[in-house]
Amino acid sequence: MKIATWNVNSILARLSSVSRWLDSVQPDVLCMQEIKCADDKFPIDTFRQRGYECVIFGQQSYNGVAIAARSVCQNPTRGFDAEDQALHARLLATAVTGIQIINVYVPNGQMIGSDKYRSKLEWMKKLRVFFDTHYNNGDEVLLCGDFNVAPEERDVHDPRLWQGRILFSEQERAALQNIKDWGFTDAFRLHTESGGHYSWWDYRAGAFRRNLGLRIDHIWLTGTLVGRNKNTWIDLEPRTWERPSDHAPVVAEFE
Numbered sequence: 078m079k080i081a082t083w084n085v086n087s088i089l090a091r092l093s094s095v096s097r098w099l100d101s102v103q104p105d106v107l108c109m110q111e112i113k114c115a116d117d118k119f120p121i122d123t124f125r126q127r128g129y130e131c132v133i134f135g136q137q138s139y140n141g142v143a144i145a146a147r148s149v150c151q152n153p154t155r156g157f158d159a160e161d162q163a164l165h166a167r168l169l170a171t172a173v174t175g176i177q178i179i180n181v182y183v184p185n186g187q188m189i190g191s192d193k194y195r196s197k198l199e200w201m202k203k204l205r206v207f208f209d210t211h212y213n214n215g216d217e218v219l220l221c222g223d224f225n226v227a228p229e230e231r232d233v234h235d236p237r238l239w240q241g242r243i244l245f246s247e248q249e250r251a252a253l254q255n256i257k258d259w260g261f262t263d264a265f266r267l268h269t270e271s272g273g274h275y276s277w278w279d280y281r282a283g284a285f286r287r288n289l290g291l292r293i294d295h296i297w298l299t300g301t302l303v304g305r306n307k308n309t310w311i312d313l314e315p316r317t318w319e320r321p322s323d324h325a326p327v328v329a330e331f332e
Contacts, residue, residue, distance in 0.1 A: 078331040079104040082180070082221040082296055083315075084277075084324035088112040088143070091322055092120055098315050099127055104328065105147050106173055108180035110223045112141035119143060136166035142180050142222070146173045157203050167200070168207075176302065177212060181222035186243050194243070197225070201252040205259060214260030218299040223277075223324065225293055226253045228263070231272030232292035244291060261297035264309040264329045276311050277324050285316055296329045305331045 081104040085091045088109060099107065107129070112119065116135040124131050129145040134155040144150060150171040156162030170179040181204065186197035212218050226249045230236040239245040257263070265274070275290025284290065296309055309329040316325045 078174070079328055080106040080108070080176075080178070080219060080221070080296065080331070081326050081328045082108045082110070082223075082294055083326040084110040084182070084223040084294060084322060086111050086322040086324065087114070088119065088141075089114055090320070092123060094315055094318050094321065096123055096127070097318075098312075098326065099124075099129075099145075102312065102326075102328065106178065107145045107326075108169075108178065108221050109143045109145070110141075110180070110182035112143050113138055114141060132169060132171055134162075134166045134169040140166045140182055142166060142169040142182055144169055144171055144173075144178065144180055146171075148174050157207055161203075168204070175217060177216060177218045179207075179218070179220045179222075181220065181224070183223065183225040185225050186249065189241065189243055189246055198248060198252050201249075201256060205256045208256070208259045214299045216300050217302045218261075219296065219302060219329075220256075220261060221296040221327070221329075223293060224253060224295050226250060227291040227293050228253055228257075228295075232275070234273075234275065234289045234291070239291070244293060257297065260299050262299070262303045264296040264298050264303075264306050265292070265311070265327065267303070267306055268308055268310075274311055275325075276327055278316070280323055294324055294327050296327055298329075302331065307332055 115137045116133045131145045132150045132153040133143045135141040154170040167182045184197040187193040227233045233239045276294035278285040278290040307330045312326045
């Protein structure tokens with residue numbers, strides 16, 4: 078079984094790439110972030126033609142998350158609560174073949190000390206409470222998405238350059254660790270200890286070609302999923318295609 082996450086940076090702009098990737102990699106579940114379209118604009122027929130059913134939590138022009146699965150998506154949840162659901166499309170949860178999958182697009186935060194930065198930290202606190210309230214970390218729970226935080230120095234191409242900057246500040250990393258302490262294991266780090274592996278690169282200054290990136294897209298696991306995880310890897314190939322997303326897919330394979 079393969080479960081993948083990918084910030085597609087507009088599903089309508091990136092549909093040909095996503096279709097090409099689905100045909101090649103054949104994931105059982107694909108969690109997408111930044112779909113940037115309302116539910117009724119999501120190209121659901123393209124996924125159905127490939128055997129996927131979709132649950133969507135869209136938003137016009139901004140944010141938006143979706144999950145495409147070859148199996149039934151049970152009991153979908155959109156947002157933390159009704160108030161959150163009305164504001165920002167950033168969290169979508171469902172159960173697929175007994176695995177509780179939570180797909181998130183964590184706020185960027187824009188700039189250290191800004192209102193958006195404080196909102197990001199508050200959103201991350203709510204995510205921890207969401208798990209405390211709704212899940213048991215002994216069950217098979219999978220959290221994935223664009224976390225907009227690089228957890229460690231080895232997840233950043235130049236830690237000194239990024240020190241104290243958005244996506245790598247101490248407060249963001251502490252907030253992320255608080256979520257992880259609920260009981261999660263970083264699936265990628267089960268298989269790869271070395272640095273230099275990234276999932277996001279700025280479009281500017283040849284950042285991808287020079288591998289000046291950050292690992293901010295993650296798949297985290299609990300319960301027996303940890304032992305079942307055969308491999309987790311970042312697929313760099315779509316980042317080389319024409320008009321790519323600035324993120325690469327991350328894929329976790331399970332027995």
